[in-house]
Amino acid sequence: MHTLILFDIDGTLTRGGPAKVAFETAMVETYGTAGAVESYDFSGKTDPQIARELLMAAGLEDAVIDAGLAGLWDRYIGEIESQISENPMRLLPGVASLVEALDSEPDVALGLVTGNIIRGARVKLGSVGLSEYFEVGAYGSDHEVREYLPAIALERAFEAWGVRFPPESAVIVGDTPRDVECGKHVGARTVAVATGRIPREQLEATGADAIFDDFSDVASVIEALLP
Numbered sequence: 001m002h003t004l005i006l007f008d009i010d011g012t013l014t015r016g017g018p019a020k021v022a023f024e025t026a027m028v029e030t031y032g033t034a035g036a037v038e039s040y041d042f043s044g045k046t047d048p049q050i051a052r053e054l055l056m057a058a059g060l061e062d063a064v065i066d067a068g069l070a071g072l073w074d075r076y077i078g079e080i081e082s083q084i085s086e087n088p089m090r091l092l093p094g095v096a097s098l099v100e101a102l103d104s105e106p107d108v109a110l111g112l113v114t115g116n117i118i119r120g121a122r123v124k125l126g127s128v129g130l131s132e133y134f135e136v137g138a139y140g141s142d143h144e145v146r147e148y149l150p151a152i153a154l155e156r157a158f159e160a161w162g163v164r165f166p167p168e169s170a171v172i173v174g175d176t177p178r179d180v181e182c183g184k185h186v187g188a189r190t191v192a193v194a195t196g197r198i199p200r201e202q203l204e205a206t207g208a209d210a211i212f213d214d215f216s217d218v219a220s221v222i223e224a225l226l227p
């Protein structure tokens, strides 16, 4: 295995689904408020970062926030599981073919770098038939700060396969400037895709190594991922 490709989930592999509504409900049930969710920018942030930023802005203290987190995540996952059949996640264009093609490349290992907590990532990917492709990953539940996640994913790859991937052999794939920044932070290559909320021009300003409108041209995407 020579290349480790680390995918973000929301806006990169999938769109839609009940996560935002589930999160709001769980926040209100746990803390009595979801804060200013309507005006809040979620893009590329980790789940614990989102919760903490919203709650601190609403005047809650760190100790109160920390004390509620375990219950928050239990309620959040419960809400997603109960709503996901009515409000399913969808795979973005080209993703199913791209993941399948990469999975069959002997030199490629696949993983995740996502702000989702691990249980959220599993339920989301399971609902769109992608759960078996991503053996390793780093999640919002590993660290609130996305910049630290790629290094954690590299370590997990070593634990899983006994292979030390140098950072420059890893590729971070995501839909926001924060994805590109966390990849650059560890020295990985970066590929951005404009299927989330961030317009292409804004992704171009990040200096990502390659940018796609979507992943429907699978051959071109593979060429960018495995130069």
Ligand SMILES: [Mg+2]
Residues within 6 Å of the ligand: 008, 009, 010, 011, 012, 044, 174, 175, 176, 196
């Ligand atoms: Mg995303």
